Structure formats: C-alpha cells, structure tokens
Amino acid sequence: MAIFSIWIISRAGGLIYQHDYNLPKVEVEKTFSYPLDLVLKVYDEKVVVAFGQRDGIKVGHTVLSINGQPVEGRFCRDEADVKKDVLEFLNTESNYPMNIKFGRPKLSTNEKIMLAGMFHSLYAIASQLSPQLHSSGIQLLETDTFKLHAFQTLTGIKFVVVTDPKRTSEDLLLKRLYEIYADFALKNPFYSIDMPIR
Missing domain, CATH: 2.30.42.40 (Pdz3 Domain)
Incomplete structure (x- = not known):
C-alpha cells in the first residue's frame, strides 16, 4: 500500500511542489x-x-x-x-x-505544471457544480489503479496525494503536510507564498 506522489498547488493553480514515490518501472x-x-x-x-x-x-x-x-x-x-x-x-x-x-513515459516539468493547473480548474468546476453553497470541491477520486486525495486550506492552497487504491483515508497525512508547509512558509523569512519549493 504505497503513496505514489504528493503535489502542492498554489491558490492560482501553479505547481509549488511535486514528488514521485515508488513509481513502478514498466x-x-x-x-x-x-x-x-x-x-x-x-x-x-x-x-x-x-x-x-x-x-x-x-x-x-x-x-x-x-x-x-x-x-x-x-x-x-x-x-x-x-x-x-x-x-x-x-x-x-x-x-x-x-x-x-x-x-512508461516520465512526466516532464512542463507536463507536471500543466496537470497542476488542470486539477486546479477541475477543483473549481466541482465546487461550482455542487448544489450546496461553499462546497469543499474534490476530496477523493477513485480509479481501479490509484486514489487521489485532496485537501484545500483556508488560504486556497491544495495538497494532493496519489495513493494505492487499497489505502482508505489520507486525511491525517494531508493535514500533517499542511502543518509542515505552514511551519516552512511562515517561519522562513525568505519564502514568499506560492513560490515553488526546491
């Protein structure tokens, strides 16, 4: 039961951070x-x-x-x-x-940036399509080969984790990632919000 990748997407849909873990070599x-x-x-x-x-x-x-x-x-x-x-x-x-x-082709940096922007747009569309006001947008996407878990902070930054389909909930992991990001962003005087993390 693996975590395949972690993405952090800015308020404007830009890619702040992305890392692949455990990608199978096909x-x-x-x-x-x-x-x-x-x-x-x-x-x-x-x-x-x-x-x-x-x-x-x-x-x-x-x-x-x-x-x-x-x-x-x-x-x-x-x-x-x-x-x-x-x-x-x-x-x-x-x-x-x-x-x-x-x-299997590896994603280029440009493709990763494009996918982050597309997810940001889909998230906004899902929020608008909801019959309830102030919808939280996409929280979970399930396929036969992976699950995509998403969490949007109050400031609009999105944390996305792609996992094995057998994993159940990643709420604690997403919130812990947010805590680490908040510590990094708020305590570093040289970091400005939405700046990519190297």
Whole structure:
C-alpha cells in the first residue's frame, strides 16, 4: 500500500511542489524483425506507441532504447555513434533485427505544471457544480489503479496525494503536510507564498 506522489498547488493553480514515490518501472524489451508491427508517432518530442498493443507493450509507451543505446527524445545513435531520427532508423530494413525497449513515459516539468493547473480548474468546476453553497470541491477520486486525495486550506492552497487504491483515508497525512508547509512558509523569512519549493 504505497503513496505514489504528493503535489502542492498554489491558490492560482501553479505547481509549488511535486514528488514521485515508488513509481513502478514498466519496461518491456523485445527483438523485432522488419517491418515493425507497431504504429509509432512523435508526441511532445517523444516516440510513442500509437497503435498495436502486444506482449506488454501498450499504447502510450515510449521508445526508451534501441539495441541498448538510450533514445534521447526523437533521436537515437547508431553503431557509429551518429545521431539519427528514431522513426527513420526504425523504417530502414537494413537495421533489423533490433532490440527495442519500451516503457512508461516520465512526466516532464512542463507536463507536471500543466496537470497542476488542470486539477486546479477541475477543483473549481466541482465546487461550482455542487448544489450546496461553499462546497469543499474534490476530496477523493477513485480509479481501479490509484486514489487521489485532496485537501484545500483556508488560504486556497491544495495538497494532493496519489495513493494505492487499497489505502482508505489520507486525511491525517494531508493535514500533517499542511502543518509542515505552514511551519516552512511562515517561519522562513525568505519564502514568499506560492513560490515553488526546491
């Protein structure tokens, strides 16, 4: 029963703090012959599986390495250490057979900032949709693979914890995080509210 990540979101929807814990490494390495039976596309400067799930390789996984050489965004290196476009390299028949490692993509800093803003907006929408005045917004989202627990302080700062679906309540953890944040923010003369925590 794990805690996957903790997020602190400012009053304006900016990301103050985010840390991932215990993310499972989903990596699959297979040897392929020509032609590649997966449809790949470039999305956000990463080569992503767009169609053709099989053998643990799922839609949305990114290409992590080719023949043991790590993939850097859309580019890989061949045997002569020459930088090549991944899609061009995979479409060349003479490069086969090849080992390709696929895995779950890691979120970039920009994607984390965007997700924090989206959650802030969803929280505000949920508060407005409530038939009761002064709704507390989203407190718990449940899926089959995780639970998202949220707590908004009186000043509007949101604390979000993503956990294993078997965990029940994180109210004490969220309030303890708020206490630690309040001690840090109020006792540090060099910290201004809504400033990111490094």
